[in-house]
Amino acid sequence: MTTPDPDEPLAEQLLRLTRRVHRIQKRHLQQLALGITxxxxxxxxTLAHYESPPRMADLAERLEVVPRAVTTLVDGLEASGRVRRVPDPSNRRVIRIELTADGREALREVHGARRSAAEEILGPLTDQQREALGGLLDTLVDGAPDRAC
Structure with missing residues (x-):
C-alpha cells in the first residue's frame, strides 16, 4: 500500500492552472487573427531577447526543443514574413534567424494579448494577493535547481 502524497492536490492545482493559462493565452492569440500559434x-x-540574430541551434537550446521543431516554427513564420533566414557574416554556411518589421509588429500585438490574458487570469486577485503570488512564483522558479529525472 502506498502512502498518499500530501503535495498531490497542490500539484494537481498547478497543472490545472497551467492548462487554464495556456487555454486563455491561446484564445487571446486567436482573437488577434494573426495566424500565430x-x-x-x-x-x-525568444528571438526578441537576442542582441544579434541567433542560429537555429541557439533557439532550440533556449526553447528546450529539438532543432527540427525550430525549423518547423521558423518555416511558418518565414512564410508569413515575420522572420527571415540570413547568412552569418563570418561563416556563410551558418544561417541565423532575425525578426522582420512584420515580426516586430506581431510581437507587439502578442505582448498585448499576453497582458490581456494575464489580466483575465489574475482578475480575481487583490493587489496584495498578486504581490504574494509573485513572490511565491519567484521562489518556485528561482529557488530550486532542476533535478535530473
Whole structure:
C-alpha cells in the first residue's frame, strides 16, 4: 500500500492552472487573427531577447526543443514574413534567424494579448494577493535547481 502524497492536490492545482493559462493565452492569440500559434509566439518572444540574430541551434537550446521543431516554427513564420533566414557574416554556411518589421509588429500585438490574458487570469486577485503570488512564483522558479529525472 502506498502512502498518499500530501503535495498531490497542490500539484494537481498547478497543472490545472497551467492548462487554464495556456487555454486563455491561446484564445487571446486567436482573437488577434494573426495566424500565430502559441509555439510561434514563444519563438518570436525568444528571438526578441537576442542582441544579434541567433542560429537555429541557439533557439532550440533556449526553447528546450529539438532543432527540427525550430525549423518547423521558423518555416511558418518565414512564410508569413515575420522572420527571415540570413547568412552569418563570418561563416556563410551558418544561417541565423532575425525578426522582420512584420515580426516586430506581431510581437507587439502578442505582448498585448499576453497582458490581456494575464489580466483575465489574475482578475480575481487583490493587489496584495498578486504581490504574494509573485513572490511565491519567484521562489518556485528561482529557488530550486532542476533535478535530473
Amino acid at each position: 502559441p509555439a510561434q509566439s514563444r519563438l518570436l518572444r
